[in-house]
């Protein structure tokens with residue numbers, strides 16, 4: 001069980017947006033993609049789930065993405081985008097969870113296995129109370145949690161999360177990333193998330209990749225990548241680190257901007 005990208009490049013509007021990005025990940029690992037606004041993080045993530053044309057190679061469990069059908073790729077890779085307009089439908093959360101499991105078929109799967117799986121995922125994320133709600137009537141943060149449930153219900157091998165906590169309050173940020181980390185380890189899947197919150201990144205990601213202008217500037221174990229010197233170089237902000245709970249976590253405190261980009 002592994003995931004690997006080799007020399008991914010994406011050109012858009014006559015410009016190179018993602019420039020020879022190679023990463024790899026083993027079962028049970030989480031990786032965070034960091035970098036300033038416009039660095040190419042979302043474009044890279046869209047490429048590795050087949051939503052964006054690219055050159056280079058993506059391999060999931062030894063299968064090359066370009067050789068998989070759309071259905072096979074969607075079964076292996078779960079993508080939670082920033083844009084959640086796909087949730088603007090007149091279906092309940094539970095119905096959507098059943099529908100998400102049926103994408104390989106033309107009919108809805110309403111069998112007991114699908115219902116059990118839908119309930120299991122809602123329970124795991126603490127979202128049972130939303131089962132009968134219509135997502136378009138939920139708050140931004142609630143919709144963000146439902147979007148994660150819809151990706152997990154299909155049992156992906158690779159989970160891609162684009163700023164998954166951007167609309168969540170403090171408790172839900174921790175609950176969501178705890179749940180994702182636990183699921184990733186327990187099921188031996190792999191998770192890649194784009195995070196702007198440095199403290200969440202140091203706490204929940206095993207590996208980190210810092211992109212600048214579409215290129216990998218630093219990559220490796222999170223603690224080695226997210227040093228004050230490197231954060232200062234990439235973001236132009238001086239930062240201090242603070243050991244929390246006897247060094248169990250590293251907090252990052254941004255002090256001031258060194259340069260305006």
Ligand SMILES: Nc1ncnc2c1ncn2[C@@H]1O[C@H](COP(=O)(O)OP(=O)(O)OP(=O)(O)O)[C@@H](O)[C@H]1O
Nearest residue numbers: 012013015017035036037038039040041042043044
């Ligand atoms: N369809 C497109 N055509 C032309 N340029 C594009 C297109 N999509 C994205 N870009 C450009 O690619 C660059 C990278 O965008 P991307 O959304 O991947 O960045 P990002 O690192 O995810 O940024 P953010 O942190 O702000 O979400 C941006 O400069 C953006 O303007």
